[in-house]
Amino acid sequence: MTIEIRQFACLADNYGYLIRDRETGDVAAIDTPDARAINTQLDAAGWRLTHILNTHHHWDHVGGNLALKDKWGCQIIGPKAEAEQIPGLDVAVGDGDVVMLGASKAMVYDTPGHTSGHIIFYFPEDGAAFVGDTIFAMGCGRLFEGTPAQMWASLSKIAALPAQTKLYCAHEYTQANAAFALSVDPANAQLQSRAHEVDRLRAEGTPTIPTDVAIELRTNPFLRAGEPELQAALGMSGVNAVDVFAETRRRKDNF
Ligand code: ZN
Ligand code: FE
Numbered sequence: 001m002t003i004e005i006r007q008f009a010c011l012a013d014n015y016g017y018l019i020r021d022r023e024t025g026d027v028a029a030i031d032t033p034d035a036r037a038i039n040t041q042l043d044a045a046g047w048r049l050t051h052i053l054n055t056h057h058h059w060d061h062v063g064g065n066l067a068l069k070d071k072w073g074c075q076i077i078g079p080k081a082e083a084e085q086i087p088g089l090d091v092a093v094g095d096g097d098v099v100m101l102g103a104s105k106a107m108v109y110d111t112p113g114h115t116s117g118h119i120i121f122y123f124p125e126d127g128a129a130f131v132g133d134t135i136f137a138m139g140c141g142r143l144f145e146g147t148p149a150q151m152w153a154s155l156s157k158i159a160a161l162p163a164q165t166k167l168y169c170a171h172e173y174t175q176a177n178a179a180f181a182l183s184v185d186p187a188n189a190q191l192q193s194r195a196h197e198v199d200r201l202r203a204e205g206t207p208t209i210p211t212d213v214a215i216e217l218r219t220n221p222f223l224r225a226g227e228p229e230l231q232a233a234l235g236m237s238g239v240n241a242v243d244v245f246a247e248t249r250r251r252k253d254n255f
Helices: 035-045 065-072 080-085 148-159 174-184 189-203 213-219 228-233 241-253
Strands: 003-010 014-021 027-030 051-053 075-079 091-093 098-101 104-110 119-123 128-132 166-169
Touching: 003 035, 014 035, 014 166, 035 065, 051 065, 051 098, 075 080, 080 091, 148 213, 148 241, 174 189, 174 241, 189 213, 228 241
Parallel strands: 027 051, 051 075, 075 091, 128 166
Antiparallel strands: 003 014, 014 027, 098 104, 104 119, 119 128
């Protein structure tokens, strides 16, 4: 592993992440939901913040940018397509770009849908992807700015990462997502057992994030729009995956 990852809960249901390149000691915050919480974590770890990697422009992802830049003089890297909306942005990146945190390499993918310029950061040597609000455990981000076709393509990029890739989502929405997933995919035995496991973890206050690609492929209805079982459960057998995805997302919005 080239990076160390420090995960912490903040705000109502966000996860913050600090990652440290083992070789150089460079440290990045993945998004800045809460500058105070991030500083507390940095102090506890004895780490110095050198970078901020932003996934998209929502306040619970960039709200701490300026306070942290002021304190640490860190470099802010964020989505090219939302450059004007990222406070303090220094380096704008997009699909296919490589970001170096010290000696650790992250690949940038455009994942529009939740917002029009959303990006994710994938560290191939660590098998870790920081996915912001694109995918959640058994869920996906709301389509505030993008189309179902865009979001389906974005989710398909994540689904195509190696199966063991860990997905570091920005919110603990898992329990509510499981309840919805069961409503559209009730016969999925792996989903049923996962939902029970999630209830157990949450009852003891344990995070359900990170998740991984393999378990999402089997239990996340938003990745299963092309699967015959989910289509049948929705009464949409043979319908194209984008339309099945759009209907699934529409139902979640009204769940
Ligand atoms: Zn968001
Ligand atoms: Fe968010």
